[in-house]
Amino acid sequence: MNKKELITVGILTILTAFMDISGLPCALFVNIEVLDIAPFYWALMCNFIVIGVIVFPVLKFLCPDWKLGLNAEGIAVGFKKYGAVGIAAGILSGAAFFIGLQPFDNKPTVLKVLIEGIIYYFGVAFVEELYVRGLLLNLIEKLFANRKNKTAIAVISSSLIFGIGHIFGVLGQPFLTIAAKVIWTVALGLYFGVIYKKINNLWLPIILHFLIDISAMPYCFSTAAAYPEISLYIILPVYILLGLYSFYIMKKDDFSV
Secondary structure: OOHHHHHHHHHHHHHHHHHHHHOOOHHHOOOOOEOOEOHHHHHHHHHHHHHHHHHHHHHHHHOOOOOOOOOOOOHHHHHHHHHHHHHHHHHHHHHHHHHHOOOOOOOOOHHHHHHHHHHHHHHHHHHHHHHHHHHHHHHHHHHOOOOOOHHHHHHHHHHHHHHHHHHHHHOOOOHHHHHHHHHHHHHHHHHHHHHHHHHOOOHHHHHHHHHHHHHHHHHHHOOOOOOOHHHHHHHHHHHHHHHHHHHHHHHHOOOOO
């Protein structure tokens, strides 16, 4: 085990997570106003670019043996085997938000829907999968390399951290919302982690993460900021089932759970 590489990846993971959660440094100086698009979306998307500019050169020059799995191999097979449940979860989530946010009281421009409802979420999916699965999960797996169940430990641990990290996005909201958000994010983390390790390809969880996240597009048509309770009651059971499905795969395919 290359300790220098592990330390570098550990620092890179913490730095990337901090930048993603805080929006820094771009939140300090990017203030773009275009039509009805909230300015902070531009700052966050600029931050995604900065993260990429930092992460990929560091990995290339300081951690050349670190494999993220950003290639085409296995995507089609993995999507066929594991994608249906993720797509179903995304559709049900979209339906839950559609029901909970009615009546819609906002008329967004097409550009707002494109930026806030689609492009932004691709950036979220790419960056979160990059540092949670590509960096953190692999890092934990290498740290527990001598354990038979190292992959299960890595998937579960990274999922718990993934869920806890999403508390910051719902601070100030009711306890039910915070608890539901953490639980369903942990479940999503299990799903993304399992399919990532099954095919060793980061693009599949990125794509499925994106398809699930765009279920929040109905927010573009509403002025509401909080999660409607009815939406939570629909979404939470869906993602609990997704988490159980992930444990089933780990057990069935010998992740040593």
